[in-house]
Amino acid sequence: MVVAVIYPLQFKIANWFLNRKKDYKDEKYYRVVSNALDMKLMDDSNWSKKMRIVSLKLRRFRSNPFVELPFMSNQIYKTSL
Numbered sequence: 001m002v003v004a005v006i007y008p009l010q011f012k013i014a015n016w017f018l019n020r021k022k023d024y025k026d027e028k029y030y031r032v033v034s035n036a037l038d039m040k041l042m043d044d045s046n047w048s049k050k051m052r053i054v055s056l057k058l059r060r061f062r063s064n065p066f067v068e069l070p071f072m073s074n075q076i077y078k079t080s081l
Contacts, residue, residue: 005031005033006031006033007031008031009029009031023040024044024047
């Protein structure tokens with residue numbers, strides 16, 4: 001029983017039944033238990049904060065194409081009308 005809880009995919013348990021839907025790093029389904037759950041939640045929150053910042057920077061760039069972003073050093077992009 002313990003082995004089935006730790007390794008559910010080996011016992012043909014459906015992916016949708018696992019508590020971790022597709023991880024963003026390797027796109028696999030997981031069953032996360034105890035302290036690993038805390039680490040995954042912290043990792044997810046840090047990833048979402050990072051994606052929010054990137055999205056805000058891109059939104060700012062789209063509204064004003066002459067604003068420099070860190071990955072666009074020394075290049076000026078102009079939009080054609």
